[in-house]
Amino acid sequence: MLNAAEMIQANKSYTLASWVAQGTWNPIPIDRAEGVYLYDANGKRYIDWSSQLVNVNIGHSHPHVVKAIQDQVAKLCYVDPSFATEPRGRLGEMLEEITPGTLSKAFFTNGGTDAVENAMKMARMMTGRQKILTRYKSYHGATFGAMSAGGDPRRLANEPGVPWIVRLPDPYAYRNPIYRDRTQEDGDRILAEMIEDIVIAEGPETCAAILIEGYSGSSGVMQPTEVFYNRIREICDKYGMLLIVDEVMSGFGRTGEWFGIDHYPKCPPDIICVAKGITSGYIPLGATIVSSAIAAYFEEHVLHTGLTYSAHALACAAGVATLEVYHQEKLVERSRTLGKKLRAGLMDLAEKHQVIGDIRGAGLHHVIELVKDRDTREPLSPFNKPFSDPMKLAATTLKKNGLSTLVRWNMIFNTPPLIVTEEQIEEGLAILDGVLDLLDPFYEGK
Ligand SMILES: Cc1ncc(COP(=O)(O)O)c(C=O)c1O
Numbered sequence: 001m002l003n004a005a006e007m008i009q010a011n012k013s014y015t016l017a018s019w020v021a022q023g024t025w026n027p028i029p030i031d032r033a034e035g036v037y038l039y040d041a042n043g044k045r046y047i048d049w050s051s052q053l054v055n056v057n058i059g060h061s062h063p064h065v066v067k068a069i070q071d072q073v074a075k076l077c078y079v080d081p082s083f084a085t086e087p088r089g090r091l092g093e094m095l096e097e098i099t100p101g102t103l104s105k106a107f108f109t110n111g112g113t114d115a116v117e118n119a120m121k122m123a124r125m126m127t128g129r130q131k132i133l134t135r136y137k138s139y140h141g142a143t144f145g146a147m148s149a150g151g152d153p154r155r156l157a158n159e160p161g162v163p164w165i166v167r168l169p170d171p172y173a174y175r176n177p178i179y180r181d182r183t184q185e186d187g188d189r190i191l192a193e194m195i196e197d198i199v200i201a202e203g204p205e206t207c208a209a210i211l212i213e214g215y216s217g218s219s220g221v222m223q224p225t226e227v228f229y230n231r232i233r234e235i236c237d238k239y240g241m242l243l244i245v246d247e248v249m250s251g252f253g254r255t256g257e258w259f260g261i262d263h264y265p266k267c268p269p270d271i272i273c274v275a276k277g278i279t280s281g282y283i284p285l286g287a288t289i290v291s292s293a294i295a296a297y298f299e300e301h302v303l304h305t306g307l308t309y310s311a312h313a314l315a316c317a318a319g320v321a322t323l324e325v326y327h328q329e330k331l332v333e334r335s336r337t338l339g340k341k342l343r344a345g346l347m348d349l350a351e352k353h354q355v356i357g358d359i360r361g362a363g364l365h366h367v368i369e370l371v372k373d374r375d376t377r378e379p380l381s382p383f384n385k386p387f388s389d390p391m392k393l394a395a396t397t398l399k400k401n402g403l404s405t406l407v408r409w410n411m412i413f414n415t416p417p418l419i420v421t422e423e424q425i426e427e428g429l430a431i432l433d434g435v436l437d438l439l440d441p442f443y444e445g446k
Pocket of ligand 1: 044053111112113114116139140141142213217218246248249250275276
């Protein structure tokens with residue numbers, strides 16, 4: 001068995017890490033995880049305040065899912081996707097029951113990126129049009145198409161990317177100037193009008209779909225009101241475009257509804273993309289789930305796509321067991337209720353620490369944005385640049401004090417597993433409070 005130092009050394013010497021210059025990668029060697037806690041190889045405990053990459057929704061090492069995986073391994077791990085299996089059929093049916101509108105058939109993928117890739121392909125096949133319209137402040141995955149689709153600066157190294165993506169302005173009420181001196185609803189209305197103008201300028205006959213996150217995620221949880229989503233649905237209908245909703249991060253109870261888009265009942269999607277919470281990360285899996293109209297289209301037309309591991313039996317069995325846990329433990333309702341507690345705790349912290357400029361989110365899906373001054377809203381760390389000293393201090397102290405979460409630019413994510421208890425929320429908030437104490441001296445406003 002490797003000790004902590006040997007683990008780090010082997011990982012650094014023989015493997016590549018995502019999204020970092022390799023020399024700066026300084027990983028914590030994790031040995032095991034249970035519930036909302038991670039334990040490193042030295043026995044130090046961390047509260048998992050982000051559910052890893054906002055995917056371990058049911059917490060770590062849940063015995064029901066562990067057992068289901070063990071049982072399935074012993075019976076059937078894999079057959080090629082032209083075969084039928086019990087876990088595939090059962091998971092498809094369970095997804096049909098919880099997804100909105102007429103969504104009814106799932107194409108299983110390996111994760112979120114290829115769920116998005118396949119959604120874009122299907123929309124292009126079905127409409128015979130090319131362009132996909134997406135938000136700047138969005139992330140949809142890391143292959144060429146999906147990375148171009150996400151407007152998040154992670155796309156920049158991939159540019160020019162694919163030529164058929166058109167980007168749309170963001171309903172970012174805290175910073176987009178359209179919202180200045182307006183209500184959020186009014187800002188959303190104007191933004192949606194601008195989006196219709198863009199569709200007209202692009203030529204609606206070339207536009208296959210609008211692709212949008214059901215609830216904004218890693219770009220910073222910038223979420224409009226229903227005015228925006230309702231208009232987007234209308235624009236899609238008016239111009240014969242499909243609406244693809246990316247629920248990879250916001251799905252499976254994260255925001256207090258089964259899916260982020262469930263907050264907007266007048267905006268049923270034509271396609272959704274899911275991954276992450278579908279298996280809570282126990283086995284990689286994603287899905288592109290289509291409406292009955294799209295499913296009917298592909299009854300007659302070849303679905304020109306495929307993956308060796310599509311509908312992987314072991315992954316589907318993990319998905320079935322994970323969905324059983326959501327139902328049995330009422331985790332969607334739990335996210336809604338405990339989300340209120342989390343939000344109230346963050347509001348209390350904002351009373352105490354002026355450095356918190358904005359709190360956004362729903363359910364157990366919240367971000368805080370840190371500023372130097374509440375009036376000017378100048379961020380505590382600049383957008384898409386290395387951390388400022390205060391933000392570096394925040395990121396390192398959170399870890400040192402036993403809290404593991406995502407910190408990006410001037411934002412700290414608060415997205416614990418949906419099984420988190422009230423006491424554990426208090427535990428996480430107390431660590432955050434201590435770190436914000438260290439940031440208070442950097443506040444420059446009145
Ligand atoms: C909204 C969204 N879509 C797609 C993806 C890509 O999913 P994956 O990393 O599983 O390929 C992510 C990953 O964070 C995401 O948050």
